[in-house]
Amino acid sequence: MKALVLSGGSGTRLRPLTHTSAKQLVPVANKPILFYVLEGIADAGVTDVGIVVGDTAEEIRAAVGDGSRFGISVTYIPQHQPLGLAHAVRTARAWLGEDDFVMYLGDNFLLGGISAQLEEFRIRRPAAQIMLTRVPNPSAFGVATLDDTGRVRVLEEKPEFPKSDLALVGVYFFTPVVHAAVDAIQPSARGELEITDAIQWLLDQNLPVTSSTVDGYWKDTGNATDMLEVNRSVLESLAPRCEGAVDDESELVGRVVIEKGAVIVRSRIVGPAVVGGGTRVEGSYIGPFTSVGEDCTIADSEIEYSIVLAGTAIDGVRRIEASMIGRQVRVTPAPRSPQAHRLILGDHSKVQIRS
Template identity: 65%
Template structure:
């Protein structure tokens, strides 16, 4: 069995962060989201991995390499334009050959891995197996309708009137018959070849389409609030470790990891928190569910429930929470000017201000 990992999307919901980095490489607990997916595949015994890449191909290649650090053999497959998940299967036809495969969306996060899903597929070998999860608002997802035996009888992409609350999560398993399905469908109203349409074609052809309902944690990390929630979830399992320097005037509470080369002075850190290598935290408070990447500076500030990316500096700005601070960003105090907010805000940014 092979894997097809999709890492070619634009990440418009994470702008402006994704102007300069692929959404799949935005870190959760200081590790890119994409890495968690690759590790899940390898843990399930799937080491032949094809990664669909687009305009951010160079960044993905640099981060993942040949896959050997994960125990995998990675092949990169260029997709000229992001024309849908089923189009990605078309593009990868030569690589996939006649093997069964897992299609894994590279910006999805699943706690607990996919070993049981893969094991069940190998035992029963349906033509398709979908990972489903219950969601509050299924209108933003592919939605499945099941019969009494758990077989999928209908699937629809982003319906205005969902038939159920069962959303298709970011993992699909297929036999080679799916190649016939993706060739048979037409582009949707948004101009894409939808994988849900391909699955519906399989259903209409009488093929066996099975579903697996997951009750564990799943998130599509396509927006800031979901990124922060996934970060919180991962940090809950953090193993505390102090490899950096913490002075006598600092207080460390709970699950905190201070990586080698980091320093904490005159500060209070309340876990779960990870402080990346080379980062300096001085006269500050870093609160729960916060990950601070490498080579950052936090001085005279308070940060909680946030993700701070590599090289960012936060100095003298009071309290920051529920925030995603980009690479090499500078957040500073404005000085003694009259009380006012002063910004340099990039395209597609979102700024929230307390009155």
């Protein structure tokens, strides 16, 4: 059994953060989403892992290395253009050989891992096994329609008029017969080889395709809102820990993690929250569901329900909430006069300003 992890793609919905960073390496609770994926694969007992990489290949390689830190062995598989999930399977064909495999999208977060689903696949060994979850906006996903007995009948990729609210979770289990399906399909209207079309081909050949419904927490972390929600979910499971320095004038309330080397001075931190190593928090308030990365400075400021990446400084800002702030950012108060906003923004930025 092998695992194929997809870590290409440009992450357009997370711009401007992903102009300079792989979307799979954007952290929640100070750990990249991709690391949760690899840990889940290792926990399921799969150690032979291929990671499909694109333009951010060097960054992914630098972060993951040979995989030994996760208890796995990693092979990197270049995909020169992101032409669909089925195209990624085709790209990895030589490495996959005739092995069964699980394909896991590297920007998906699935609480509870995949061990149970993998064991079910090994026992039943259908041509394909998919995971489904009910969503309020199925037209944004691949959608499955089941018959009255619960068997998979039809799959559609981002349909304009969905026939059900069952979305495909970004984890798929396949036997080698999927390669024939990938070779048989044509690019979709958006120019991609869709994995839903490949699975539909299997169904049309009367090959067994099974499904299970995910009752636990799952998110496709494709945008800032979902990243903040995943961050909240992970932080809620934290066990409080303090390995940094906290002075007598500071207060830690609830599930708060202070990493080694962090310094907290005259501040109040209400959990769940995590403060990374080397970060200094002084005269500030950090509210629930906030993760602050390594080597940051937060002074005379308030921040809540936010993600702050490494090396950022926030100084003298009264209130920040529901925000994602990238690496090496400087956030300071604007001059009180003249009454104007001075902005330096990258492409595809979104800014909300009080008028």
